[in-house]
Amino acid sequence: MDNVIRRRTLGARLARLALYAALLLAALFYLLPLAVMLITSVKPLDEISAGSLLALPQSPTLVPWAKAWGEACTGMRCEGVGGYFWNSFAIVIPAVAISTVVGALNGYALTKWRFRGSELLFGLMLFGCFIPFQVVLLPMAQTLGWLGLSSSRAGLVLVHVIFGIAFTTLFFRNFYVAVPTELVSAAKLDGAGFFRIFWRILLPVSAPIIVVSVIWQFTQIWNDFLFGVAFSAHDTQPVTVALNNLVNTSTGVREYNVDMAAAMIAALPTLVVYVLAGKYFVRGLTAGSVKG
């Protein structure tokens, strides 16, 4: 029951039926690529070349997955995408953590400790959300060189943190602006300082927006290709770059099943994050718009 009283004429019912049919069709349409990927990744190669794209596998196999993980060639090396998968984690986890913490502190300072020019500063930080990645490739490469971080994981973490701060600051600023400032005033009178107020008063109520920030940053950084390909060396590449190399390495027959399995592996973490925390994501995005 969806708590709505509807007209119950034949016409109205038919109209609803048509509506649901259209929605279902759209859902299937969007799910199709994922289905094709999954089906293809568990088919042996001869089934792929013989059958149609949508046919279910006759003899399902996990060999393509194993190959994609540990043996497939990405350029000169043939070690699969497994190593790069962990590379991605090594880049994503610190980058997400640091950018979220900095964004939270920024949002807190910009809303609860306003200073002359804080609105201007926030406006300028917002600009960061709209800067195309390509624009900064060369200066960033130069900067990383000066810092001695070229082609290192730390360098990639730094790039992602800098780019992420614009978004995380925006999230936390808009969340904290709805938290009554009197709470901070009361804590000041009680004798708490800048970090104590943040830690004891604001952080405990920030769970929804932390989830938003983490999901957003995780998917952004995990799915990044451009920075990954520009600022990494062979052994520091993220999985997206490895996937690209794997698909583009042509030695003999094209192994679509391995390609699909590798693509699934590369996409899995973001899928998992969405499934586990998706409902908090929506809740966090709408937080503040409705009281309570």
Place this chain on the structure above:
Amino acid sequence: MSALEIQKVRKDFGNERVLKDVSLAIESGEFLILVGPSGCGKSTLMNAIAGLEPVTAGEIRIADRDVTWLTPAERDIAMVFQSYALYPSMTVRQNISFGLEMRKVPRAEREAAVERVADLLQITALLDRKPAQLSGGQRQRVAMGRALAREPAVYLFDEPLSNLDAKLRVDMRTEIKKLHLRLGTTIVYVTHDQIEAMTLADRIAVMRDGHILQLGTPDEVYNDPVDIFVAGFMGSPSMNFIATTLEGQAGDYRLRIVTEGEDALVLPWPASRETPALAEQVGRSVILGLRPEHFSEEDSRLSGMDEGTPLSARVSVVEPTGADILLNMPLGDAEVTARVGPKCRVAPGERLSLRVDMGRAVLFDSETQKRLA
């Protein structure tokens, strides 16, 4: 000893001067109420005392110590906020003891303070709840408890009752008064509700446009207002202002009131209430201020008026409130409100003979709005 002293405090927001050289002093144990319409600067003054906003100029002293440039935590004050500002993630117990914890009070002492305050405010049963699980009145109590736990030199209350419903507001008002009598605390209390001001205060500061217009006891502010604004702000229904012409000379001043469609009415001004300022106003328009209760029925023996000045008027509206009846009637260029006893039988359109207690009436300059007599 002054618990709180404010000297020529000035506050600018950009080009706007919100506080214009405000000065006042409060004795220890005194209950001072800052009252005024919104935008009069009372909340800004409160924030300046609390140290939440720096002042542009002037000095603030708490317990004979210059605190003008001290942080809120260093000032030895506690504040009850309009929105209560309870920490949402903490239980009532943690809320009350947070300030003590920040001041590194030992755990045993903190617990004793929480028990004492909870007992005082009857919130012991709520100590382990979160603020979201409390009703408005309970949150109000917790907010007061948080302030009381620390026993500071001065308590600040920023419109603490304005978020409560009418009945609860009256109950809490009484409770705050009891607490003040019992604990002898020094309180500065901001409100825009003139009834709260009258009932609670030892002294009232009426503010407008960044100035304190009048600072005095409730009785002084109510019966002896310095200008039309103060007179009109205090009291409900508010004071009637009637345009009149001053006639006569010292010892025999009279006020002539012209009401459309009626004979001109002449009211003698009591000689005991003459002031030198009246001499200059003879022949000019002055404003007579009469409170609704300065009127009474002709034959009323309960009014306490020995010999009011008789007056007859046509009643236009009759509003019974239960305890008494409010009558509207045209007098001079405006409708005036009179308060008469609940037994008064009068219908709209009828004429009624009333008495006016001129001994309590006040006169204002029609141009400067200042008090004349």
